[in-house]
Amino acid sequence: MAGNQVIDWNDLPTSRQLREQIDHLDISADAKVILLRVSETTMDIGGRLVAIGRRIVAFALNLVRQFPNLAFCIIVAFVISALLTSIPLLGTLLGIFVTPLITAAGVGGGALLEIKDGDLRRRIDLLITEFEQILG
Secondary structure: OOOOOOOOOOOOOOHHHHHHHHHOOOOOHHHHHHHHHHHOOOEEEOOEEEOHHHHHHHHHHHHHHHOHHHHHHHHHHHHHHHHHHOOOOHHHHHHHHHHHHHHHHHHHHHHHHHHHHOOHHHHHHHHHHHHHHHHO
């Protein structure tokens, strides 16, 4: 990854490297198959074939690797939201109002943990610098 970029889109893992990363994840075989299928998705953009799925999966794996606290808190928030919305009758109504709040709390709590324990502040500054360079 370049020193002045958050994500170097030109330095993506190869399909084989990504498959190996997915194979080493501690998740079910079904989830691995889904990730592999997503990673094989391509799109024709402006006459160029772009491996958009590989970019998305590589980005997601990179985020989880770089921000484990944030990823964990978001997953916990989604699980709690799913459990609340599964309550018969009341769950649908609760889900509409409570899911955004729980998700925001998960993101906020995870971000605070990353700022406290990780280098999120430096990465945010790099991202801001990147956007300033792009936008002029």
